[in-house]
Amino acid sequence: MKQFLITTVWLYFGVLLIGPIAYLSAQSFGEGVTAFWQEITKPEAVHGFALTAEITAIVLVVNVVFGTMTALVLTRQRFLGRTLLSGVIDLPFAVSPVIAGFMLILLFGPETMLGTLLGAAGIKVLFALPAMVFATLFVTFPFVVRELTPLLQTIGAESEEAARTLGANEWQVFLRVTLPSLRWGLIYGATLTVARAIGEFGAVLVVSGNILMLTQTATLHIYQSYVDFNYVAANAVAFTLLAVSFGILTVLEIAKSRAAAAQQA
Secondary structure, three states: OHHHHHHHHHHHHHHHHHHHHHHHHHHHOOOOHHHHHHHHOOHHHHHHHHHHHHHHHHHHHHHHHHHHHHHHHHHHOOOOOHHHHHHHHOHHHHOOHHHHHHHHHHHHOOOOHHHHHHHHOOOOOOOOHHHHHHHHHHHHHHHHHHHHHHHHHHHOOHHHHHHHHOOOOHHHHHHHHHHHHHHHHHHHHHHHHHHHHHHOOHHHHHHHOOOOOOOOOHHHHHHHHHHOOOHHHHHHHHHHHHHHHHHHHHHHHHHHHHHHHHHHO
């Protein structure tokens, strides 16, 4: 029975993960390393990587700041609507990214009041970087909050109260007591955010317009290359993102083990 279960698990992962990854790796270099390098260094591919990195950096900073604030509010404050807020945070897990992109169109569309006001001010949201950032923020916001909330509940508020008793102000309490206790959980949540932001496709496709050399991220470049039957480019860029994901996974596992050790300490 034990051997059957082990074999079944390996077969399951082989079909869903190992097989596709091995096939993608083989196809990426099917025409040689030179062809692979040419595809990932083309201007449109480089622009896609750069735009993905830009969006990811913005989303990471925003999520770290506001995700930490939200987790602190949920665990350290009691207020009307706290349960509702906690539930709404998980909404991106239940809503399709495509629906999230559609909601942004309904919010910032040229015929909406908000869209009209922004348009009159010369601010372009849809089919531009702001909408792509908003879409990625929507799908990644829960990660930092959901990593820090149980960690804050575990460590409790005793150390923070002791620091206040000794005369520390709120910033000193946060920077010298709370934040050091959260560092590995914060790294874990940030790593999840980066991984999700890099691979985001549905919501970004809806709000970006997929404009070459303007709003085409790396994942959109893969999609467009595949649609145009340029399989070499699609495989090469996909393999590059896969390699980045493996690096992120390594950091994720390190942060996960450190966060677990911090909770037990």
